Amino acid sequence: MPLLEVKNLVTHFKIRAGWVRAVDDVSLVLNEGETLGLVGESGCGKTTLGYTITQLLPNNAYVIGGEVNFNGRDLIAISRKKSGRLDDYHPEITKIRWAEISMIFQGAMNAFNPVYKIGDQIIEAIRVHSDVDYDTAMKRVEELFKFIGIPLDRIDNYPHEYSGGMKQRAMIAMALALNPKLIIADEPTTALDVIMQRKILKEIMKLQDDFKMSMIIISHDVSVVAEIADQIAVMYAGKMVEKGTANQIFKETSHPYTAALLGAFPSITGPKKRLATIPGNPPSLVNPPKGCRFHPRCSVAKPLCAEQEPPMVEVSPGHTSLCHYANEFSAKRKGAKK
């Protein structure tokens, strides 16, 4: 049984202009010890998907349908109210949140409360979600700081006394505090300099090896995801357009959006080539285009793409693509490479 199975999840936001279809019919499976990289541009719904799994959505978010099966239980069914909103403080969810599913938040710079000591904030997280006394929690914090390499005398510091990289590490320590089964890391290295980014990525990889933890890494940066993920899912305008192993996504790309995204990334290896650009802008999620949501920007779009929503095509075992012409497209790319 997979650790996490998201089935046909639909999360929409209610705003004055209507409904923002941030996550629209998204499914994914994550096995124990696996790392899934969730990539896409800003506004594609990747963060909303992460927050729906941990149920930390803002109060204009409605889960219209779908399941989030974690360890055999549907978390949405537990806390979903009639209106579609989730009950943030549902006791069952509070027990699971942080203890079994924790998060590394985007922008660790601002994720800590500036007026409390870092150590106390981690201790608070431990004591809210498990039944231990202060001293035990403190011991746990010391263990965690040793693991992530922050000197123990910094436990009593305030966030402003930490550098960006240290805050990010403290955030990781906090996510690890209760030995969760699943960690969702939202842009864990985005605000950091390259050298610090490499250090944090290495630490995350060490975590996976040491604790066999499952992770979902949300990032806009294809290269970061290429470094650490076993599985990669690409999102565009609320849809999951392609899913597969890292090698399938990079070497056997079968969705035009993924191909365009990879082509738009400069690299420090190989010969320098002119970057491919994607025309236009990402669509509004209030009024997404009919048919395939990528068709107005797609270089190989055909009339069918504007009319009919594409099916999920299985290109090869474990590799799916949300494109009418997925097989054709990947065959053509293979031909071009040879």
Added chain:
Amino acid sequence: MSEPVLKVKGLTKLFPLNKGLLEWNKPDTFVHAAEDVNFEIYAGEVLGFVGESGCGKTTVGRLITRLETPTRGSIEFMGVDIATLKKRELTRFRRKMQMIFQDPYESLNPRFTVAQAVADPLVVHERDQSDEERTARVAKVIEDAGLRPAEEFMDRYPHELSGGQRQRVAIARALVVDPKFIVADEPVSMLDVSIRAGVMNLMLDLRRKYGIPYLFITHDVAVARYMSDRIAVMYLGNIVEIAETDELIFRPAHPYTRALLSAVAVPDPDYSHEEVPIMGDIPSPINLPKGCRFRQRCPFAKEQCSNPDLKLKEVSKGHFVLCWFAEEYYDNIKGTPLPAIDPGIALERQNP
């Protein structure tokens, strides 16, 4: 061999730190933002400045556009040292030197339409231009910046534009006075991937069309490689290495450059990284170590590294390194093959 457009020598900026009332007898302390920076930019060339946050790359950009006044050093631009010019005299050079900023959401006045924002430099620098001339010029640069047709964009306000379009307006605004030199400070770091490539290509096309040299400041080495003909790596206020782009990327001779490059994430799941150990965090730029500023973090540091006489050494033509052991190390790697440059973006400058 043509003359460089810009020649920077010994450029230094120290920001004094405030002393408390009771510290009046303590020595003055400074943030060493840039120290003894030397480089040249030739016509039509893109020089990339890379480094981590706090390394002084933005300060260098602000110094040569004279948004800051240097503490020491000279900036020779169009044959004149502009480092010490006063405000009035500077105006003449300001129009020849434009800047593109990082955040297109902050760098455009929300109450100006696109046409007003782009025309503003002309209002300052071309007072006797007629309205028709001005409008025609504005429309032309807006189209040059890839916003076509210009009429459709001229009356819009920034909030009606996407991030990529805003950055194109900022580019148009820099182009409108026909500058001889542009400083671009992280111009694409706020943009999404699919938009970013378009803006980078636009900047390269404009450089090709008008031969305007850029100083391109970025923290992203891959972006710097794509944009630049030459790259300078900065660390704690010093240029530690400067060379032609692929020479620097594939034959890095400074330990810091090597560490930096080995840390860059590569969009290829099969790629394995060279391990260059580097110790600790960047020290504060207030109390700097004597001699090589990288030595406390350098895995190869020796006693000699604290010698304060450190100068850039030329290890091969046009490849300068700020390290005592640069030649020794460079001997091991000078044979590394460089990839072919795609003719689509090949360098087109007329210099040595």
